[in-house]
Amino acid sequence: MAELKGWKELPIGGVIDKPATAKEYQTGTWRVIRPVHQPENCIHCMMCWLYCPDQAIEIEVVDGKPKMKGYNYYYCKGCGLCANVCPKTNDKLPEEKRAIVMKPETEFQD
Amino acid sequence: MPEVKNRQAVTGAQAIANAMRQINPDVVAAYPITPQTPVVEYFAQYVADGAVDTEMIPVESEHSAMSAVVGAAAAGARAMTATAANGLALMHEIVYIAASSRLPIVMPVANRALSGPINIHCDHSDAMAERDSGWIQLWAENAQEAYDLTLIALRLGEHEDVRLPVMVNFDGFIISHGVEVVDFLDDEVVKKFVGEPKVKYPLLDVDNPVTYGPLDLYDYYFEHKRQQIEAMKHVKRVFKEVAEEFEKISGRKYDVLDKYMVDDAEYIMIALGSTAGTIKYTVDLLREQGHKVGLVKPWIFRPFPKKELQEILNGRKAVVVLDRSASFGAEAPLYEAVKSALFNVENKPLIGSYVYGLGGRDIKVEHIKQAFEDAFVGNLNPDEERYLGLRE
Numbered sequence: 001m002a003e004l005k006g007w008k009e010l011p012i013g014g015v016i017d018k019p020a021t022a023k024e025y026q027t028g029t030w031r032v033i034r035p036v037h038q039p040e041n042c043i044h045c046m047m048c049w050l051y052c053p054d055q056a057i058e059i060e061v062v063d064g065k066p067k068m069k070g071y072n073y074y075y076c077k078g079c080g081l082c083a084n085v086c087p088k089t090n091d092k093l094p095e096e097k098r099a100i101v102m103k104p105e106t107e108f109q110d
Numbered sequence: 111m112p113e114v115k116n117r118q119a120v121t122g123a124q125a126i127a128n129a130m131r132q133i134n135p136d137v138v139a140a141y142p143i144t145p146q147t148p149v150v151e152y153f154a155q156y157v158a159d160g161a162v163d164t165e166m167i168p169v170e171s172e173h174s175a176m177s178a179v180v181g182a183a184a185a186g187a188r189a190m191t192a193t194a195a196n197g198l199a200l201m202h203e204i205v206y207i208a209a210s211s212r213l214p215i216v217m218p219v220a221n222r223a224l225s226g227p228i229n230i231h232c233d234h235s236d237a238m239a240e241r242d243s244g245w246i247q248l249w250a251e252n253a254q255e256a257y258d259l260t261l262i263a264l265r266l267g268e269h270e271d272v273r274l275p276v277m278v279n280f281d282g283f284i285i286s287h288g289v290e291v292v293d294f295l296d297d298e299v300v301k302k303f304v305g306e307p308k309v310k311y312p313l314l315d316v317d318n319p320v321t322y323g324p325l326d327l328y329d330y331y332f333e334h335k336r337q338q339i340e341a342m343k344h345v346k347r348v349f350k351e352v353a354e355e356f357e358k359i360s361g362r363k364y365d366v367l368d369k370y371m372v373d374d375a376e377y378i379m380i381a382l383g384s385t386a387g388t389i390k391y392t393v394d395l396l397r398e399q400g401h402k403v404g405l406v407k408p409w410i411f412r413p414f415p416k417k418e419l420q421e422i423l424n425g426r427k428a429v430v431v432l433d434r435s436a437s438f439g440a441e442a443p444l445y446e447a448v449k450s451a452l453f454n455v456e457n458k459p460l461i462g463s464y465v466y467g468l469g470g471r472d473i474k475v476e477h478i479k480q481a482f483e484d485a486f487v488g489n490l491n492p493d494e495e496r497y498l499g500l501r502e
Contacts, residue, residue: 005333011311012310013311014334015320
């Protein structure tokens with residue numbers, strides 16, 4: 001989370017005085033359910049990448065083709081859209097067969 | 111004292127329209143409403159005649175008028191509008207946005223009673239409904255002051271330490287439509303006085319892109335409100351500086367408070383706007399009879415001149431506050447503020463509240479005398495609101 005500034009340090013009028021400051025906003029702090037990528041079940045169709053509202057799907061291009069690598073949890077809000085649109089994920093499949101598993105964030109806390 | 115070159119008999123509305131012509135704002139967006147209409151009517155004539163370079167936007171409502179000047183001011187334009195009563199009330203939402211976006215818009219307000227029942231005449235309920243909006247409020251006693259304060263308002267609002275919108279209040283009909291003698295400054299003198307617009311974060315500066323009006327939640331909204339509070343603290347100092355400069359070009363002196371016969375006064379009346387003229391006349395009459403009376407008229411109501419009033423009211427026998435608006439279920443706005451200011455004064459005067467002139471009801475010398483006479487005999491009750499010119 002970006003350090004919060006005091007009133008004397010801020011531009012007046014609620015003005016944002018430079019572009020693209022949304023990049024500094026850690027929307028990942030909103031997340032209560034975490035999508036977890038299981039690459040062994042993934043067909044790299046890029047549906048999750050297409051639908052993610054936060055561009056939090058990380059990909060790499062291998063031999064000219066995109067590969068799903070996982071999540072940028074700094075921005076991922078845990079909305080679950082990726083799991084919802086994933087053709088290799090649904091409620092009827094056992095968890096170990098899914099490409100994306102939604103897990104409570106509490107499981108990841110120290 | 112500078113020579114008077116241009117003395118004319120005009121209405122307050124003409125005086126303000128002429129100030130606007132001399133300011134030559136980049137944008138004026140307005141919607142007509144009695145008794146503001148002639149201000150914009152005269153100004154529109156200047157636009158049609160090519161006397162100004164202003165982009166005039168005849169909008170479909172006051173909400174749009176204020177929105178348009180907010181947009182223009184954010185773009186970096188010098189923007190003005192004018193309104194009254196229900197028009198101001200319709201602007202209300204954007205009035206707050208103008209102040210919180212720190213846009214130095216200047217808006218003359220021809221003070222008129224708010225509906226309902228519908229009434230087009232003078233009282234101060236329209237401006238009082240905006241007293242916590244974050245706008246600076248200046249109050250004129252006559253057409254001359256309305257003209258002068260419009261020019262001063264521009265410099266005040268644009269000042270680096272202020273950056274706030276300014277409302278120039280002038281009593282509807284009494285000032286807006288009454289014909290008086292006004293001394294105008296030369297166009298060139300005004301042009302030099304107002305100078306080039308001082309802009310901050312203009313949207314038209316595409317090399318330095320900024321965002322206006324973003325969502326501002328619990329993490330930053332409070333800090334931005336604190337900045338507005340701070341800006342208000344600078345207003346009185348800057349007003350004095352600008353007024354001093356204005357005196358050099360006009361010979362007319364302005365301050366936070368207009369003080370009339372107060373030096374030795376035992377009884378002081380406080381009022382806003384045109385009624386101060388009637389009070390000054392009454393003060394003269396009562397002085398002839400040996401009563402030590404005086405008047406204090408705030409030229410600035412927001413920010414409230416608390417310190418100045420504390421200094422001047424400390425140790426007086428009595429203070430009578432006249433309000434041209436009511437606060438239903440609470441004390442009248444000017445009275446409430448004055449009474450609150452006196453809490454920490456060493457020698458508290460007796461104080462009394464008088465509401466008068468709602469919906470344009472005439473205020474007469476006899477009413478003002480009546481309030482003063484209550485003070486003379488100690489017949490004031492700080493917890494009682496009384497009414498002047500009201501039928502029982």
